[in-house]
Amino acid sequence: MTIRGIKGVKDILPDEVGRWQLIEAEARRLAEVYGFREIRVPIFETTELFARSIGASTDIVEKEMYTFQDRDGSSLTLRPEATAGAVRAYIEHNLSASPTSQKLYYFGPMFRHERPQAGRLRQFHQFxxxxxxxxxxxxxxxxxxxxxxxxxxxxxxxxxxxxxSLGEAGDRPAYKEVLLEFLKKHEEKLCQNCLRRMATNPLRVLDCKVPECRAATEHAPKLTDHLSAAARGHFDAVLAGLRTLAIPFTLNPRLVRGLDYYTLTTFEITTTHLGAQNAVGAGGRYDGLVETLGGPKTPAVGFAVGLERTVLALPGAAVQTPSKLVYVASFGLQGQPAGQRVLYDLRAIGIQANTDNRAASLKSHLKQADRLGASLTVIIGDDEVAKDLVVVRDMTTKEQVEIPLSSAANGLRTRLNTA
RNA sequence: GUGGGUGUAGCUCAAGGGUUAGAGCGCCUGGCUGUGGCCCAGGAGGCUGCGGGUUCGAAACCCGUCACUCACCCCA
Structure with a gap:
């Protein structure tokens, strides 16, 4: 039996990498435009960091982490998300004292042991x-x-x-009491899942997809009606800001996030082109986290984008057109080495140039040039070398011209610009 | 962790229990001895996921197992 990749861990093959590069380039460009600076944090950390930041009783920490023992017995974990690591680094390197490193961005793989499905993997990537x-x-x-x-x-x-808005730290426990009281009165209408949720995470009941549950909770008390004055004011200001920028939004009082550290604003961007896992990006405010992890009292807000999901939802037309390529078709005892030299010179001046070292005949060379999408093909056989020239074939017009061998690379550069 | 669907050529998929498991695309060769795409002709490529069972006969039916996939849970 041949060795296969791990379940839920995918290869990103050359044909799809173009979409990734486009997305990554746009993410990086915009982050820089907005004044964020890149940070690169490790993909594994001590287990305790995640347990303390994400929350010990969350699904992620309870059953989804890739945790293993280091040789000295300490417990390490492949990161299920990057905020914890970023906050750890922020504290560890005293970035709170830096005037220029308050806004950070990152890319990289995350790891969660879940059953894979459309848009959900065990190794996935976030910006x-x-x-x-x-x-x-x-x-x-x-x-x-x-x-x-x-x-x-x-x-x-x-x-x-x-x-x-989830309110300030104190608002949620108070609301939970009110909500539980309401749910208990309607217990008989709720699904099995929701009865379980009442014990584990009552807010999730509001997010249930079962129609009966939705109906039962339609008149449930809303978290946003139980916000402190300060939290209410903050939320209203955020919404006003979105209106100013003409960013459309939908209030969703049922929106709950699965990580414990969120406070106040939470948000999620969804698209209908994904399947059941329809969130492409999500985030919120986490004002208590830095302090929880031993740093100075520091408010913070951020988001994470699922890159696999972004790739899935990206329109096909968005992929970039490849740059112009020169194919070198050289063959014969004299032609072959001459071709290698032309190839070397083309690459030296930054022109994308390629050949197929397996091809022995002109026919197979041209076939390969066609498949690679070359704009121009340089034909160099023994005859050309004897006459000290090369044949340049325009692959779309089939037009062929001869140019001197000695200055072939430069000659091709000028021809390429007009091709 | 739970439930559904699917496993046949490199890819997408046919074959109602009955000869030698096929097609399209892709690949290779030739037509065209040094000129690609289109066309034509030919060719290579399969333990039908794996193991058992039923049957005169299994790619097909049954059991098991593994893999993939979708969904639940949860999340990006």
Missing amino acids: GVESFGCAEPAADIEVLSLLWRFFSTLGLPDLTLEIN
């Missing part, structure tokens, strides 16, 4: 940003603006921005 040190709604708006612009610039179709 994300973290904005530290600003408690003002302006920071939420800036981050949301970047996220929205990213997807709309890429041209993802049918986007919806859903937004909610």
Whole structure:
């Protein structure tokens, strides 16, 4: 039996890498335009970091982490998300004292042991940003603006921005009591799952997809009606900011996030082109996290984008056209080495040039040039070398001209610009 | 962790229990001795996922197993 890749861990093959590069380039460009700076943090950390930041009783920590023992017995974990690591680095390197490193962005693989399905893998990739040190709604708006612009610039179709406020740290426990009281009165209408959720995570009941549950909770007390004055004011300011920027949004009082560290603003961008896992990007504010992990009291807001899901939803037309290619078709005792020299010179001046070293006949060379999508093909056989010239064939017009062998690379460069 | 679907050529898929398992695309060769795409002719490529069972006979039916896939849960 041949060795196969791991379940839920995928290869990204050359034919699809173009879409990835397009998305990554746009993410990086926009993040820099918005004044974010890249940070590269490790893909594994101590297990405790994730347990403390994401929350010990969340699904991610309870059953989805790739955890293993180091040789000295300490427990390490492949990161299920990057915020924890970014916050750890922020604290460890005293970035709170840096005037220029408050806004960070990152790329990289994340790992969660889940059953794979459409848009969900065990190793997946995220692009994300973290904005530290600003408690003002302006920071939420800036981050949301970047996220929205990213997807709309890429041209993802049918986007919806859903937004909610979870309130300040104290608001949620108080609301949970009120909600539980309501749910208990309607227990008999809820599905098995929701009865279980009442014990584990009552807020999730509001997010249930079963129609009966939705109906039963339609008149449930809303979290946004139980916000403190400060939280309410913050939320209203964020919404006002979105209106100012003409970013469309939908209020979703049922929107709950699965990570414990979120406070105040939470949001999610979905598209209808994905299947059941329809969120392409999500995030929110996490004002308590830096302090929880032992740093100074520091407000923060950020998001993460699922790159696989972005690739899935990216319109086919968005892929970039490849740059112009010169194919070198050389054969024969004299032609072959001459061709190698031309290839070497073309590459030296930065022209994309290729050949097929297996091809022995002109026919097979031209066939390969065609498959590679070459704009021009240089034909160099013994006859050409004897006459000290090469034949340049335009692959679309089939027009052929002869140019001197000695200056072939430069001659091809000028021809390529007009081809 | 739970449930459904699917496993046949490199890819997409046919073959109602009955000869030697086929097609399209792709690949190779030739027509065209040094000129690609289109066309024509030919060719290579298969333990029908794996193991058992039923049957005169299994790619097909049954059991098991593995893989892939979709969904639940949850999340990007």
